Amino acid sequence: MAAPLKDQLNPTVVADLARRFAAEYPPFDGDGFETAVGDDLDDLELKDRVNLIADELARCLPADYPQALKIVVAVAGDDTVDPWAGWPLCSFVERHGLDHPEASLQAMSTLTKRWSCEFAIRPYLTHHTALTRRYLRQWVNDDHEAVRRLSSEGTRPLLPWGPRVQVLLDDASIGLEMVSALRHDPSESVRRSVANHLNDVAKLDPELVLSVIGGWLDDDAGAGLLDRAMIAHGLRTLVKNGHPGALETLGYTTDPRVEIEAFTCTPSAGTGPVAMGESILLEAAVRSTTDVLQKLVIDFVIHHVTASGGTSPKVFKWTTRDLAPGELLTVRKRRRIEQASTRTYHAGRHRVELQIGGRIMAESGFDVMIDEVA
Numbered sequence: 001m002a003a004p005l006k007d008q009l010n011p012t013v014v015a016d017l018a019r020r021f022a023a024e025y026p027p028f029d030g031d032g033f034e035t036a037v038g039d040d041l042d043d044l045e046l047k048d049r050v051n052l053i054a055d056e057l058a059r060c061l062p063a064d065y066p067q068a069l070k071i072v073v074a075v076a077g078d079d080t081v082d083p084w085a086g087w088p089l090c091s092f093v094e095r096h097g098l099d100h101p102e103a104s105l106q107a108m109s110t111l112t113k114r115w116s117c118e119f120a121i122r123p124y125l126t127h128h129t130a131l132t133r134r135y136l137r138q139w140v141n142d143d144h145e146a147v148r149r150l151s152s153e154g155t156r157p158l159l160p161w162g163p164r165v166q167v168l169l170d171d172a173s174i175g176l177e178m179v180s181a182l183r184h185d186p187s188e189s190v191r192r193s194v195a196n197h198l199n200d201v202a203k204l205d206p207e208l209v210l211s212v213i214g215g216w217l218d219d220d221a222g223a224g225l226l227d228r229a230m231i232a233h234g235l236r237t238l239v240k241n242g243h244p245g246a247l248e249t250l251g252y253t254t255d256p257r258v259e260i261e262a263f264t265c266t267p268s269a270g271t272g273p274v275a276m277g278e279s280i281l282l283e284a285a286v287r288s289t290t291d292v293l294q295k296l297v298i299d300f301v302i303h304h305v306t307a308s309g310g311t312s313p314k315v316f317k318w319t320t321r322d323l324a325p326g327e328l329l330t331v332r333k334r335r336r337i338e339q340a341s342t343r344t345y346h347a348g349r350h351r352v353e354l355q356i357g358g359r360i361m362a363e364s365g366f367d368v369m370i371d372e373v374a
Helices: 011-024 030-041 046-060 065-076 083-096 101-111 122-127 129-139 145-153 166-170 173-182 188-204 206-219 228-234 236-240 244-249
Strands: 258-266 279-288 294-305 311-323 328-336 348-356 359-369
Touching: 011 030, 011 046, 011 065, 011 083, 030 046, 046 083, 065 083, 065 101, 083 101, 101 122, 101 129, 122 129, 122 166, 129 145, 129 173, 145 173, 145 188, 166 173, 173 188, 173 206, 188 206, 188 228, 188 236, 206 228, 206 236, 206 244, 228 236, 236 244, 236 311, 258 348, 258 359, 279 294, 279 311, 279 348, 279 359, 294 328, 311 328, 311 348
Parallel strands: none
Antiparallel strands: 258 279, 279 328, 294 311, 294 348, 348 359
8 A cells, every 4th residue: 555645744854854954044953843843743644744844944944034935945946855845845935925925926936846836825816816916927938837837726716635715716717817828838737737727617617618718719720729638628527517518619429319228337236246446347338329420428427325325426437439320339447446535435336327428328336345344
């Protein structure tokens, strides 16, 4: 089993930070810093470790924030710094620099090259909106992809692990201005951030995202500039939900004309349970019933049993296929059933549905067995 992510911030990383800060600022109490952090580190989860290190840095650095910030930036400017060590440096600015927004935002263009400042910038968007937008507009043209990416990732309205920023929820145009400027970025990392940003907005306002993407497609028509894979990734939630506008934008059939000749799950419900770590096999036979080519999005939905005994559906991507007139398409999918940080399996019957073009076409199911711990 892989080590928990929190263990990336460990005593070795803390000792390295102590050494670097003492070299940059001789009065820095490296031993005291290591002791203060080490006393609590084992008991803390990841983000609490980040914040503890940031706060202990603030305690050991000069009380004058601009002077302390210069030392933090100097340490972050060394590209041999462990990337995980860069996160507390960003957190230092997030937690201690709001009263000095200009200096803090300037520093982020260096800090974000070590670890993304996507979390650190959130309070600045709340408390210094106009100033932060000015920096975001500058950063979309920066030479470094990590700085450009910050303009997109930092303004995501539903950024995972990030605190919600009301101004981004109230005005999606703040972030959409940035992603529009970055939609042709040469960096795949930046374009993926653009896609994830679009997917966030799509969950809040589907029609707005479709309107924005439609304008991009019109602007770029014939030029081949727009990354279609990026657009598809940005519309993935709407596609899973069968949103007709999203399917149409991507060229998929919105009204599939098919006959389901078979849809099975092995092992099927009633024939024997699936234990954790085992797999189910889904098989579907789909025949076209029309005389035109169809571009199909084929997904499956598992209705997971919840702790209360109810069920919660989750759509999973299966495949996209072109289906010729009258053609019979057979597809198979094996899925491992196991506990994960994002999902807990409970014993009971799990319904599985075949979804094509956002429409439920057939269903099957399987039983889950959970070993009792003595």
